Amino acid sequence: MERQTAASGIHRLAIPTPFPIGRVNAYLIDDEPLTLIDSGPNSATALDELERALALHSRRVEDLQLLVITHQHVDHVGLAGVLARRSGAEVAALAGLAADLGRARSAGETQERFGERVMHEHGVPAEVVMALRPSSAALRAWGSSVEVTRALKDGDELKLAGRTLTVYHRPGHSPSDTVFWDSRRRLLIAGDHLIEHVSSNPIAAPPLGVDGDYNGPRPQALVAYLDSLRQTREMDLERVLPGHGGPISDHVALIDARLRMHARRAEKIHRLLADGPLTAHEIAARLWGDMATMQTYLTLSEVLGHTDLLALQGRVSEGERGGVVRFAAS
């Protein structure tokens, strides 16, 4: 597999992150322009390992000519600013994400305040929300701003001398998820849109491009994600290169497994509501116990994704009292 990937001129550079997911994949595309897809978090360790991985391919940071960003998460984009400054490379990312990437700190704050609002609304105790503040500040520190010089739209083509990558916006895991399709090689560079060893969390996030507080309705991340997965399922692919872990050879089987898992989880949540209304945080605690406290926001996002699905099917309704939402089977 790895050899096949290398034969197509693409090298996987696994860069360390401080997060439970482990290493993140940056992909070096040996082409003209010399291209790096994603980069790693903004840390000296990540930069050091990236430099050594490039050296194994007789390349230096200064040789990079094009940086491509798959989505907004700091483990993928944190180093891009440093790499762009040192190399003078062009930076390509989804047009809707460009403004947020240019002001990473305030975009991070927008996400954080949105997250706190969602947690309050969905029954996470105030002291837990407070206790999470230092870790979201720490998370922001792994990011950094980068100026996008090449804004991409769904359907655009990134032309390199030896390949053409078609750009598709496939939101869900994050609002900015972008995948890159080499139709000739039947290859998809997918970021965190599809990962073999873990299901990609549909993390609750404000829409792209919001500067300051976002008070509008919560975007339905899982609904968007399942729609994106169904589109990817229809693609003719020999392999998928994900943002974490090794290449995926049977994307249809993996996507079908993910679709079944989400359908089962929605049924399970629906059954929990048979005993009476619950907040999303209470549902998370019943499904995952202590995990619901340690990974409050991820588990809450996961529950909300599924209550969104059930609400769309008309099987769950929500009622609000004292600013806290409870879901009931209808």
Ligand SMILES: [Zn+2]
């Ligand atoms: Zn991600």
